[in-house]
Amino acid sequence: MSRALTTIAFDADDTLWHNERFYTLTQDHFASLLADYTDPETLMERLLAAERRNLPHYGFGIKGFTLSVIETAVEVTQGKVPGHVIAKLLDAGREMLSHPVELLPHAEETVTKLSVDYRVLLITKGDLLDQERKLAQSGLGNLFDGVEIVSDKNRATYRRIFTRHGDGVAQGLMVGNSMASDVVPMIEAGGWGVYVPHGLTWAIEHADTPDHSRYREIGKLADLPDLVTTLERRK
Numbered sequence: 001m002s003r004a005l006t007t008i009a010f011d012a013d014d015t016l017w018h019n020e021r022f023y024t025l026t027q028d029h030f031a032s033l034l035a036d037y038t039d040p041e042t043l044m045e046r047l048l049a050a051e052r053r054n055l056p057h058y059g060f061g062i063k064g065f066t067l068s069v070i071e072t073a074v075e076v077t078q079g080k081v082p083g084h085v086i087a088k089l090l091d092a093g094r095e096m097l098s099h100p101v102e103l104l105p106h107a108e109e110t111v112t113k114l115s116v117d118y119r120v121l122l123i124t125k126g127d128l129l130d131q132e133r134k135l136a137q138s139g140l141g142n143l144f145d146g147v148e149i150v151s152d153k154n155r156a157t158y159r160r161i162f163t164r165h166g167d168g169v170a171q172g173l174m175v176g177n178s179m180a181s182d183v184v185p186m187i188e189a190g191g192w193g194v195y196v197p198h199g200l201t202w203a204i205e206h207a208d209t210p211d212h213s214r215y216r217e218i219g220k221l222a223d224l225p226d227l228v229t230t231l232e233r234r235k
Contacts, residue, residue, distance in 0.1 A: 004232050005192070007166030008114050008224075011176025012124035012131065014198040015221070016107040017138055022099050023065065026092045030069055033085050038076045047072045048203055055204075059151050061127035066093030097130055101137040104198075106222035111143045113225050119145045121165055123174065125153055125181070153181040158189040173231075175224060180207035187214050192231065196221055 013019035027047070031040040038046075050068040058064030069089050073081045114120055122144045124131050131149045135141050146165040150157055162172040173192040176182025183193035184207050193210070195217045209215070218227055 003171065005118065005171055005173055005228060007119040007121060007162055007172045008228065009121040009123045009161070009172065009174045010111060011174070011178065011182045012122055012134065013126065014177045014201070015104070015175065015182070015196060016111070016122075016140065017104055017134060018102045020198070020201060022096050026065075026069075026096060029092055030073075030089065033088060034073060034076060034081075043072065043076060046076055050075075052204065060125045062093060062096045062130055063127055066090065066096075069093070097127075097133075101134050103138060103140075104221065106220060108140060108143075110221045110224050111140055114228065115143050115145075118228075119166055121146045121148065121161065123148045123150065123153065123157075123161060125150050153178075154185045155189040158186050158191060162189075162191060173228070175218075175221075177201060178205035179209065180205045183207075183215065184210055187212050192216070194218060194224065194227065196224075 010016055027044065030047070031043055034043055047068060050072045051065065054064055054068050054071070058067055066089065069092075070086060073085060073089065111120055120143060122135065122140075126149070128149055135147065141147070146161075148161050158172070158174065159169050162169040166172050169186070169189045169191040171191075172186075173194060174182055174186040175194040175196055177196055177198035178201065179195055183195045186193040187210055192214045193212075193216070195209075195215070197217070197219075216227055216231075218224060
């Protein structure tokens, strides 16, 4: 008898380790540097607009974020942003690219437990070098049967990855903190999408909760093994 699930994939940033809080800290620093030119709320609106505009060009990750920050600084100062401010923004970007990796609660134990009976994958997007660095520092690398660092997460991405590493997307499960990237496209591809909320989530990663039989939500990563057992029993 075929199994309901054979392959389980994890998102990385803010699912297995902290990430968004470093963006938040940098944005607060950005607001303080531009305080003479605009208020924080307006600045963050302009920054988000720049990020949306630049995603097709720079992709996801810290480098694209840093370029969007600098572009926003130029815009709100009408081209008068001081050179020393640009230098500080570049320093902040480099600092983000070197911050130590801090695992989220239950990350290692959950991946370890599920790796005994399932193929486990890491599917993440962003800067290639930065994601490789974080995975190496996390100490989790040896637990995964496959690692995919992709430019975007969509239906085609999930179908390709779960066919390559598993038995197809229908027997795959993706867990992550982004409804827009980890959950909705995985369900649209024909797999299971499991949402595990994180306190800080980038506005671009928000999406409506899907009304679908293959959608689940858990309160914490430690709840995933029990959920997987429940899904297997439904078969």
